Amino acid sequence: VQVVESGGGSVHAGGSLLISCMISEYTYRPYRLGWFRQVPGNQREGVALIDDEGRTTYADSVKGRFTISQDVAQGNANGTIYLRMNSLKSEDTGIYYCAATKEDNRPVWWLILRPDGFPYWGQGTQVTVDS
Numbered sequence: 001v002q003v004v005e006s007g008g009g010s011v012h013a014g015g016s017l018l019i020s021c022m023i024s025e026y027t028y029r030p031y032r033l034g035w036f037r038q039v040p041g042n043q044r045e046g047v048a049l050i051d052d053e054g055r056t057t058y059a060d061s062v063k064g065r066f067t068i069s070q071d072v073a074q075g076n077a078n079g080t081i082y083l084r085m086n087s088l089k090s091e092d093t094g095i096y097y098c099a100a101t102k103e104d105n106r107p108v109w110w111l112i113l114r115p116d117g118f119p120y121w122g123q124g125t126q127v128t129v130d131s
Contacts, residue, residue, distance in 0.1 A: 001025045001120040005098045008125035016086045019125055021098030026072060026079030028102035034068065035083050036115050037094040037127075044097065046112035048083060057108040061091070090131040098122040 007019035023033060034049030048058045048068035056068055065087045072079040085092065099118035101111075111117050 001100060001102065003098050003100055003120050003122040005096065005122040005125040008096065008127050010128040010130065011088055013088060013090055013129055013131045015088050015129075016084070017088065017127060018085070019083050019096055019127070021081050021122060022078060023081065023098070023100050023120075024078050025102065026077060030105055031100065031102045032104050032106065032108055032111055032118075033070065033081050033098070033100050034108070034112065034118075035081075036097045036099055036118075037092075038097065038124075039094040044115045046115065047096070049108040049112050050081060051108050055108055057112050059112065085127070088127075088129045090129050093127060093129050095124040096127050097124045 002024040004022045011017050029052045031052050035047040036044045037047050038044040046059055048066055050056045050068045050070055067084045070081045100120040101118050
């Protein structure tokens with residue numbers, strides 16, 4: 001499984017960004033996909049997850065501001081997930097990592113608290129919000 005993020009960058013507080021993640025071997029259902037973020041000195045924290053049934057979960061700090069979505073092409077083993085980030089705050093700054101797990105029935109509300117539950121990770125993309 002390959003996981004490759006794109007997007008990110010710098011934005012002023014209150015602005016918006018869209019980050020994307022291409023995941024290979026996407027269609028091994030059931031799957032769980034999502035975004036985690038990390039700042040230096042802190043542990044990696046869950047931001048938003050989505051599963052093959054379209055169920056989503058979000059960290060309390062981003063609810064109402066961030067939206068996770070997915071694009072699965074029929075007959076294509078690759079897929080893409082997105083994270084639309086609106087009303088960005090300085091505390092949203094960090095490296096955003098895309099993560100994936102396949103053939104996994106664990107609920108997203110449980111997995112968002114457990115980054116060690118994901119075996120596949122991207123290299124990360126930097127998001128910087130200037131106050």
